[in-house]
Amino acid sequence: MNQLFFKSSLVKKYVVALTGVALYGFLLIHTLGNLQIFLGSAAINAYASLLKASPEILWGFRAGLLVMVLAHGLCAALLAIENRRARPAAYERIPKFGSTVASRTMLGTGSVILIFVAYHIFHFTVRATHPDISFFHDSHGRHDVYSMVVLSFKQPALSLFYIVGVACVCFHLSHGVSSAFYSLGMVFAGYERLISRFALAVSVFIFCGMSSVPIAVMFGILKLVPS
């Protein structure tokens, strides 16, 4: 491989965009999966145990996600360093004309996502943060994901943390999805509006889908059913 390949900021952008889009695809499936909680405890518990049916596939998937997050974060951080170096003397009045807040705060929202996802994994995957409510089993002997989720989100602080975390992810995506179209060279004259609306629509969809679970628990729509 040649030098240009490793040094070019465009190649790093391709990595950020491709991994970002893949993570976004994962997030979309994750959202649809989560929404099954509204079908009742049996449905979500069955779905959760299906996901863990094969350790090979499960760990393969997890490894893939980890590699993508690392590649995305690493390339984004390298770009951010280059970008900071490109303007050593700051403006007194920073020109903001024509850009969105989301597009100017990608590193910030990305960093919050990192913290949020780390906590999320310790909470629901490792089940280390709330062990008292995380290890129940349902009548089929499956891990009772339903009660773990409902009991977690009965705590307003935790619900709020999740809603803010998900909002950050979606804010990141509201620019990220349209940005990826540009980075991957897939914007054609006349379609710019459509692409930014699409990015906004998917972000709003993911936000509504993800945050509906803690909100439904807090409003008593999702509650514990004696099993």
Next chain:
Amino acid sequence: MNIKLRVWRQEKPNAKGRFVVYDFPDADPNMSFLEMMDALNNRLVLQGEEPVAFDHDCREGICGACSAVIGGKPHGPGKRITTCQAYVRAFREGDVITVEPFRARAFPVLKDLVVDRSALDRIVQAGGFVSVSTGSAPEANAIPVAKEVSDKAFDAAACIGCGACVATCKNASATLFVAAKISHLGWLPQGQAERSRRALNMVEQMGKEGFGSCSNTLACEAVCPKGISATNIARMNRDFAFALVSRAGQ
């Protein structure tokens, strides 16, 4: 009109600069912004002070020489204008207008508001030549070019290389400039022979000059005096990817 100008004064490259406030109690709203700067300089010369150095040439928005970030926007208030097309009437009574040089590592300040933009010229040089048959002038219709294609090539070629895209970009990236330069030849049949090489070399030179990368904030498109479309950026990303792949295959 009563206006105050807060102008960046810097004696020479690498010297420490500072803002100096100049009062304009009787600015004529029909003056252009640069005429106000001329009036300021006349006054400074009469007072025995050093006039403010600023770039300008055609003063009709076609050469790309004028620069400066005026009130937080390259080329001052207004859409699709260059600094020489900004008017005093675009400001309000009592405004304090901050005038700063374009700031980027690749655009070192030479003096006051004048920056060295030759990095952009070196990127164009890196683009290299276009192979055309020499000899007698070719017949006008020998190479057919569709109207839509020539329009797109022309839109990209409208870039005057002023550097406003770099100045406004949060990353001080020259991506819109480079994308326009790659596209204007890339659209045309005459530009096909060297299309890959041009994309690789110009992007490489852009990196060497110390510009940042593109975050697709599209601020560049919004300030561009010629309204160069950011779709050229997508096109550049596409050309560069294809060029990398085809070079790897050689």
